Amino acid sequence: xxxxxxxxxxxxxxxxxxxxxxxxxxxxxxxxxxxxxxxxxxxxxxxxxxxxxxxxxxxxxxxxxxxxxxxxxxxxxxxxxxxxxxxxxxxxxxxxxxxxxxxxxxxxxxxxxxxxxxxxxxxxxxxxxxxxxxxxxxxxxxxxxxxxxxxxxxxxxxxxxxxxxxxxxxxxxxxxxxxxxxxxxxxxxxxxxxxxxxxxxxxxxxxxxxxxxxxxxxxxxxxxxxxxxxxxxxxxxxxxxxxxxxxxxxxxxxxxxxxxxxxxxxxxxxxxxxxxxxxxxxxxxxxxxxxxxxxxxxxxxxxxxxxxxxxxxxxxxxxxxxxxxxxxxxxxxxxxxxxxxxxxxxxxxxxxxxxxxxxxxxxxxxxxxxxxxxxxxxxxxxxxxxxxxxxxxxxxxxxxxxxxxxxxxxxxxxxxxxxxxxxxxxxxxxxxxxxxxxxxxxxxxxxxxxxxxxxxxxxxxxxxxxxxxxx
Numbered sequence: 001x002x003x004x005x006x007x008x009x010x011x012x013x014x015x016x017x018x019x020x021x022x023x024x025x026x027x028x029x030x031x032x033x034x035x036x037x038x039x040x041x042x043x044x045x046x047x048x049x050x051x052x053x054x055x056x057x058x059x060x061x062x063x064x065x066x067x068x069x070x071x072x073x074x075x076x077x078x079x080x081x082x083x084x085x086x087x088x089x090x091x092x093x094x095x096x097x098x099x100x101x102x103x104x105x106x107x108x109x110x111x112x113x114x115x116x117x118x119x120x121x122x123x124x125x126x127x128x129x130x131x132x133x134x135x136x137x138x139x140x141x142x143x144x145x146x147x148x149x150x151x152x153x154x155x156x157x158x159x160x161x162x163x164x165x166x167x168x169x170x171x172x173x174x175x176x177x178x179x180x181x182x183x184x185x186x187x188x189x190x191x192x193x194x195x196x197x198x199x200x201x202x203x204x205x206x207x208x209x210x211x212x213x214x215x216x217x218x219x220x221x222x223x224x225x226x227x228x229x230x231x232x233x234x235x236x237x238x239x240x241x242x243x244x245x246x247x248x249x250x251x252x253x254x255x256x257x258x259x260x261x262x263x264x265x266x267x268x269x270x271x272x273x274x275x276x277x278x279x280x281x282x283x284x285x286x287x288x289x290x291x292x293x294x295x296x297x298x299x300x301x302x303x304x305x306x307x308x309x310x311x312x313x314x315x316x317x318x319x320x321x322x323x324x325x326x327x328x329x330x331x332x333x334x335x336x337x338x339x340x341x342x343x344x345x346x347x348x349x350x351x352x353x354x355x356x357x358x359x360x361x362x363x364x365x366x367x368x369x370x371x372x373x374x375x376x377x378x379x380x381x382x383x384x385x386x387x388x389x390x391x392x393x394x395x396x397x398x399x400x401x402x403x404x405x406x407x408x409x410x411x412x413x414x415x416x417x418x419x420x421x422x423x424x425x426x427x428x429x430x431x432x433x434x435x436x437x438x439x440x441x442x443x444x445x446x447x448x449x450x451x452x453x454x455x456x457x458x459x460x461x462x463x464x465x466x467x468x469x470x471x
Contacts, residue, residue, distance in 0.1 A: 010141055010334075013138050014138070017136075018136050021136045021194055021195070022148065022149065024088075025088065025130075025132055025149055026149055027152070028088065028092050028129055029149060029150070029153055029156070030152035030159070031092070032152075032153060032156060033152065033153035033154065034160045034180055035098075035099040035180050036064065036118065036122055036156075037161075039060055041160060041161065042168060043058070045172075049173075050111075052108060056243065059243055060111055061414075062414040063115035064118050064122060065241065065410060065411055066414075067234075068123040068411075069233070069260070069404060070120060070234070071091075071119060071120030071123030071403070071407065072123035072124065072127050072404045072405075072406060072407035073400055073404040075120070075123065075124025075127065075399075076124065076128065076399040076404060077218075079127065079403075081213075081215070083196045084128050084135065084197040087127075087132075088129055088132055091123075092121065092125060095120070095121025095122050096121070097121075098114050098117030098120070098121055099118055099180045099181055100181045102114045102118070103176075104174075112238075123406075123410075126386075126403060127400070127402050129149060130146060130149060130150075130386035131386075133146075133149050135198060135200055135395065135398075136195075141334055142334075143332075146333070146386045147326045147328070147333060148327055148330050150326045150386070151323040151383065152323075153322075154319040154322035154323045154375075154379075158320070161319075164176060203396065204395055212400075213267050213396070213400035216266055217263075217267070217400075225262075226266075229262055232255055233256055236252040236253075236255050237252075237256060241414055260279065263404065264404075267400060268401065271457045273456040274392060275405055276456075277452050278405045280447065281444060282385065282389070282412070284412065284444040284447065285385065286409060286411075287440045288439075288443075289378055289416075292374075292379075292437055296315065296433075297315065299357070299429050299430060302429065303428075303429055313368070314368060314371060317368040317371055318371040321372035321374070322375040322376065322380050324376050325375060325376030325378075325379065326380045326383030328376065329345060329380055329384050330383060332345075333387065338387050338388050339449065341381070342381055342445075345378075345380070346378065346381060346441050346445040347445060349378035349437075349441055350438055352374040352378075353374060353378075353434055355370050356370040358430070358434075378441060392457070423435065
């Protein structure tokens with residue numbers, strides 16, 4: 001009789017309810033990607049209708065970044081207090097409303113405000129969905145949960161690009177926003193009957209709310225100050241990213257940094273340097289990936305002189321590489337550890353940066369292959385970020401801390417196109433993308449590899465332990 005134990009395949013370790021939880025979160029995050037990139041596809045049409053300059057029109061892309069920090073903190077705190085599932089539902093409703101309103105925009109500022117609403121919902125979706133899936137799946141499979149979930153975002157961007165070709169030429173740009181609302185009904189239906197995340201239920205729900213991020217932020221002694229800080233941050237970020245900062249630009253940046261540190265101190269106490277280091281890591285991650293994501297279409301059209309169809313195909317392959325890389329990162333992360341896999345992926349991506357932007361317009365298939373590989377190893381490896389960040393925080397603070405930390409760092413995505421354009425003005429767009437991607441990838445790898453955020457954590461007595469960040 002064979003008594004050799006049989007190893008259970010990983011996918012059988014995830015029960016039907018956990019797969020349903022993942023599916024609902026995955027669809028929601030796909031719609032997140034779809035709704036977020038619509039603005040980049042119809043920017044030329046909006047610019048013509050509202051008679052905007054190219055610089056002014058480009059600030060509409062950054063509008064969602066202005067509010068993401070608030071969405072990550074507020075909706076994350078809601079999830080820490082009331083559960084991950086209601087936070088997921090509230091987030092998807094928020095960005096669906098914002099997307100629909102964009103279709104009714106009547107001028108620049110109305111569209112800027114509606115895009116900011118999209119940013120709040122998107123940030124909440126990232127924090128609540130990622131924590132929900134990771135806390136629902138077995139602990140040994142949470143890198144897979146993180147990577148598989150984030151593969152939905154590039155799929156959403158691919159669908160948005162294809163929807164643009166089908167809808168906008170015949171119906172106009174507003175219909176792309178309106179149609180983007182319809183699939184949200186499916187996501188809401190999927191989420192309606194979901195159970196609450198296991199970790200949150202056991203460590204917060206059954207024990208009572210306790211000292212969650214919401215109770216910390218809404219403490220009577222802090223409420224007034226927090227309202228003032230929030231308004232100051234909102235005003236400064238709007239002025240910065242709408243191009244109206246003027247000579248006070250450095251002062252507004254200082255105010256933003258101090259405001260973010262103030263919230264980090266409230267949520268994490270003496271460990272706020274760790275939170276700031278995590279923000280810096282995510283900021284660098286966006287700075288290495290977003291110049292390529294935001295300026296790649298321009299590079300293909302202006303430097304390689306690709307047609308619209310060739311650009312769409314190249315972006316499709318890049319998006320597929322992003323999705324495949326996220327899934328592969330999750331599998332390898334569970335096998336070799338989160339940080340080891342993350343740093344390895346970043347190091348490997350450096351091999352593809354120079355060749356991807358050194359080929360001429362005649363090497364179309366080679367460009368596809370290199371963009372697929374580059375996005376798989378650079379942007380795709382960022383599928384581990386929710387797991388990497390979440391490991392630094394206890395359950396009762398995790399959704400707000402993850403959402404806030406990631407989305408403050410995501411401001412790098414708003415800075416990236418501007419940085420790319422500035423460098424490109426001196427050395428050309430192709431070399432600019434090479435140097436920005438290469439240099440900042442290396443810096444991010446060093447921050448993660450040397451475990452800088454965890455080294456800055458200051459231990460405090462807690463009622464629960466924080467999962468180690470060195471996995």
